[in-house]
Amino acid sequence: MSTLAEHRTPDRATAAARLPKPFWNPYLAGFLLGLVLLGTYLVTGRGLGATAGFAGVATWLASLMAPAEMQTNVVHAKYWNDGAPLLNWTLFLLIGAIVGAALSGWQGNRFRWSVERGPRVSDGQRLALAFVGGFVAAWGAKIAKGCTSGQALTGGSLLNVGSLVFMLAVFAGAYGFAYFLRKEWL
Amino acid sequence: MLPLASTTEFTLGAELGIALVCGLGFGFALERAGFGSARKLTAVFYFYDMAVVKVMFTAIVTAMVGLFALSAVGVLDLAELYVEPTNYAAQLGGGLLFGAGFIVGGYCPGTAMAALATGRKDGMVFALGMLGGVLAYAELTPGIDVWYKAHATPELTLPALTGIGMGWWALAFVAFLLFAAWGMGALERSFGHWRPQR
Incomplete structure (x- = not known):
């Protein structure tokens, strides 16, 4: 059972190399x-x-x-x-x-093959919410003619008034729902 | 004179190649920032990690200052850049829906690409949901496109609206970013106890 022995004494260098590096x-x-x-x-x-x-x-x-x-x-x-x-x-x-x-x-x-979620929801619940969220966000982006990329970043850097309104509305919408979704993330 | 597209006729292949190269940088920057992780993204809504605002704001200000500086020295013609027409109701209503979808789903369209590229299954499902949402919009509410056009103001930028030049706005945004950087640091310290332990 050489694999078991390897698990018991993991090579320190290999373990360190596999740790995710910090974000910028x-x-x-x-x-x-x-x-x-x-x-x-x-x-x-x-x-x-x-x-x-x-x-x-x-x-x-x-x-x-x-x-x-x-x-x-x-x-x-x-x-x-x-x-x-x-x-x-x-x-x-x-x-x-x-x-x-x-x-x-x-x-x-x-x-990582993984599901991003807080500890208080299951993978299945999180995946269902991911689908619903994607659906609603896409519908909103179609109405507003853009998303965080096309409106907020792109239009924002040209000081497009509609883009700046969109950006404020996005944060208002998300902060407005944050309390009710704390179980999904915290 | 820039943008290149105003003086050069790109072939379709060249245009799509440019898209791939720009996308490469786009995805790289998003993943480096940590935006392949829904928990990192949604942390901004619980104040314990404000990276989303820091990255977005810095990116906007960087591009804004660059666009202004290049046009001021006569290298770039700002009038050649595309500006999406403004429809206040659409940007407000669509933005609120988008924000709700963001915190429920954990991603926005661009960051979902960074998530699925690094193995996040929820990022893949979010992208599927987006495809459904875009299809539903086209099939069920295509009239919104017509309404949008009928009530849109073209080229409505803050300089056009206020008569104050882009340079002053860029300066104001830089100053606001510095102030916000200090404020966000204070927020993160105050709400650090909300950071999940696992």
Whole structure:
């Protein structure tokens, strides 16, 4: 039973190497995020986004089920892209973001198959809440024409009034519900 | 003259390649900040870790100062940058819903990518929920798009609204960030006992 012996006396160097490395100082990470946003503006003339990438996938899914809607539905028509809804700029941004985050997480030993939750809810409850939250957040982002990326960061840096209103509303909505959801997180 | 897109015609392949590269930096920065973790993100709503506000605010101010400085020296034409039209009711109502979804779900759309890329199953489920929400909006409430356009004000920025130049606003935001940094440090010390022990 050599494996058991290894468990009893773990190699200290290996154990230390597997510990997650600390996150960056938030101001440094914010500065880097700001440079990415600035660079995106300087190249494309538009900033970052996220929700539009999901919209491209949604329109593609809808086209498989109801192709006629691509002309009649104003939302799908916007993302139909002449029959190539998956060649969506923001969707490629999201794919890049997944790769970038995976690289960062791998380098920092932070990859974990896990469910993020407080100790007082079960994994199942947390996953159900994650689905509901994603659904509501996406609906809100569609109404507001953007999310934390497209409105708050991108519009905020250009002092877009709608973006600043959106940002205040997001924090108001989240702080308003925080008390009722403390069991999920604390 | 910048932005590049105003003077260069990119092919579709080049545009999508640019998207991948920008996304790479975007996802890297989000994960470095700790935003692949729903508990780190929602901590801001219980005041014991204000990283979300610190990162967002610093990013906004960095980009704002950069945009202003580059336009002031004549390298960047601000008029060529896209500004989403403002519809107060939509940004207020949509923002409140979004905020509720954020604390219930634990993520926002961009940070869910950082979460699922680092193995968080709740991040994957949040992304599935988002797909459902976006599809539901298109199928059930597409009229909101029409209403939005009919009641939107184009190019409504604080400089346009107030007549005070972008440079002054950028200066004010830098000053506010410094003040907020001090305030957030005090908040974190006051609410440190809310930090979960496991």
